[in-house]
Amino acid sequence: MQTTTLSFANLHNHGELFANMLRARRELFIVHNKWDLPEAMGMEYDQYDTPASRWVVVHDENGQVLAGNRLTPTTAKCGIYTYMIRDAQRGLLDTIPETLLYEEAPVSDMIWESSRLFVAHNVPAGIRRKVHAKLISELGESVRGLGATHCVTLLNANWPRWSGRVGVKMSPLGPVMEIEGIDNQVVMMDFSGSMVH
Template sequence: MQTTTLSFENLHNHGELFANMLRARRELFIVHNKWDLPEALGMEYDQYDTPASRWVVVHDEFGQVLAGNRLTPTTARCGVYSYMIRDAQRGLLDTIPSDLLYEQAPVSDQVWESSRLFVAHNVPAGIRRRVHATLIAEIGRASRALGATSCLTLLAANWPRWAKRVNVDMKAMGPVMLIDGIENQVVSMNFASNLH
């Protein structure tokens, strides 16, 4: 099992890994979860997949994607868009309620957004926990390397069950909301204690 943090600067060094990650996102979010998301060439994408973002990918030695995540700075701007949680709060997204945070969405160099977090649907049950823990550990490492002390993320509301297993201090930042029949909640993952 390997981890790679992709950026527009290093995509060329990793062959099909970025495309494979977008294909894996499509397979899970569009095919399996039946979410209505943009797709092209068998890949899922949205307005936040820009050069400002990074993508953390857990994969095997052949480039098969096991898990992934997108990191976007909360300072990002692309037209009317910034980052998903803030744009939802601003009423720019129909699929996510605008009252998803207790406070105003942050705009800070030290806070990044973690979005499109997934473990591929075909990852065997016997290694899912290890794949998930590897993904979260790499998100922490990549976030710290980018200067972030925390990441905001919209997760299934069952996050308290696994937060300690992946050794990340997590805190609810908004109410539990029903989105597409699943209870979700915005959470802050604190990586400050791991900064050196």
Template sequence: MLTTTLSFANLHNHGELFANMLRARHQLFIEHNHWDLPHAMGMEYDQYDTPASRWVVVHDEDGKVLAGNRLTPTTASCGIYSYMIRDAQRGLLATIPEDLLYDEAPVAPDVWESSRLFVSHDVPANRRRSVHAWLVKELANSARGLGATSCLTLLNANWPRWAGRVGVDMTAMGPVMEIEGVNNQVVAMRFGETRH
């Protein structure tokens, strides 16, 4: 497994990897999960896929995407948008409840948002756990490299069952809520120290 952290500054060095990651997101989120999301040319994207974001992509030597994630600074802004969790709290996203956080969404240079975390539907069941753990480890490394001490993320509420396995300190930041038939919760992943 290889990991590449993509940015608009280095996309040109990695061939089709960025497009392949957006295609993998399309396959999982739109084709498999049937989410109503923007897409074009078989690629899923949204208003947060901007030059402010980074994308951590786990892939093989041939560029086949196994897993991915988007990192967005909580200080980002693009028109009326900032980052997904904050925009949901501000009532800008119809599909995510406004009361997803206990407190006001942070805006700080050392806090980033982790979103669109996925393991490709094509990854065999016997490899999914290791690919997921590898992605979260590399996400933490990339976030630290960007100056983040923590990331907010909206996850399946089953996160306490696997948090210890991925070696990241995680804390609930909001209530469990149902979104499209799945229980979700905002969680803070803290990267001050790596746990093993």
């Protein structure tokens, strides 16, 4: 099991990995979860998949994607869009309630947004926890490598059950809300300390 953090600067070094990650996102979010999201050429994407973002991917040696995640700076700006959580709060996204945060969405070089976090649905139950932990660990390494300390993310509200297991302090930034039939909550992930491996 390998982890790779992709950027537009290094995509060419990793063959099909970026496309495979977008294919895996489509398989989970559009085919399996039945979410209404943009797709093209068998890949799911949105307005936040830009050169400003990074993608953390857990994969095998053949490039099969086991898990993934997108990181976007909270300082990003592209036309009317910034990052997903902030844009939802600003009323730009009709699928996420504007009331998802207790306070104004953060804009800071020290905070990146983690979005589209997933473990592929065909990952065997016996290794799902390990794959998830590997993804979160690499996410922390990437965030620190980008000079930041925290991630703001919209997660399944069951996060208190596993946050300690992956060694990341998390705190709620908004209420539990039902989105697409799943309880979700915006959470701040603190990667400022050293992580448990």
